[in-house]
Amino acid sequence: MDGVDNSVTNPDLSTGSFTPEGEQLKGSDLARAALEAAKASAKARGRVPGSKAKGRPVNRRRRRWSGAGPDDRDPQPLGRIASRIAADRGWVEQLQGGQVFGRWAKLVGEDVAEHATPIALSDGELTVQASSTAWATQLRLLQRELIKRIAAGVGNGVVKRLKIKGPDAPSWRHGPRHAPGRGPRDTYG
Structure with a gap:
């Protein structure tokens, strides 16, 4: 209608191609189709889906405990954590x-x-x-x-x-609005 071609919009999961508009994908089928499209895009760029990015060393050795010295993973006192949060947020x-x-x-x-x-x-x-x-x-x-x-x-x-x-004196004002002038005190003796 507006010059936009809507004839092919849904990807076909089995072949990696698109299906005609007559079939509407919903829910998990739509998610699978998006995953397949992302895998096809990665394969087109030369990356194998499921592998790590090139250029990053993979550290296979994982430490299980922090050791004798202090570490960020050690339990922290609550006061130290609270002061760190206050400093980070400007409080x-x-x-x-x-x-x-x-x-x-x-x-x-x-x-x-x-x-x-x-x-x-x-x-x-x-x-x-x-x-x-x-x-x-x-x-x-x-x-x-x-x-x-x-x-x-x-x-x-x-x-x-x-x-x-100093100490507060009694006020004749009651409420947020008032009229200028002496008020009820002008009738006193």
Whole structure:
């Protein structure tokens, strides 16, 4: 119809030739036909089907055990495998950031951890919320020392800056939308 000849499309398994379109191959017959066509193509290029490629040495001697020295086939500790996967996939920075949250009390000390909580870490800036305004002021004074402690425990460059917030004040906003202005507070006394 479109100028395409569809008269011979199915290979004949016994002779290696194609059958007329009247016969449709299905399932395993189609797979066998594809295999026969691949073998015929390899034979036409001068390769014997089932043999190894030329130019590659065949190592007939196979080691059965790794021997006295360490080998890739030896069982590996789970921590080493996990760190290798993290390095391959680029997760090292996120895992170091997670260590800041997981080891917060050990990194900054018990007394500071009792009154300060890490909230977020993005682009080297750690946001910390203090339990009171006095502790927020104290944390601002200790900021350089805290960054040094965190760098010693987790690694340099994970936390570059601290953003210290005081305790949250009550909010009159409920829900994602709000109108500008004072709101319900303008009717109070």
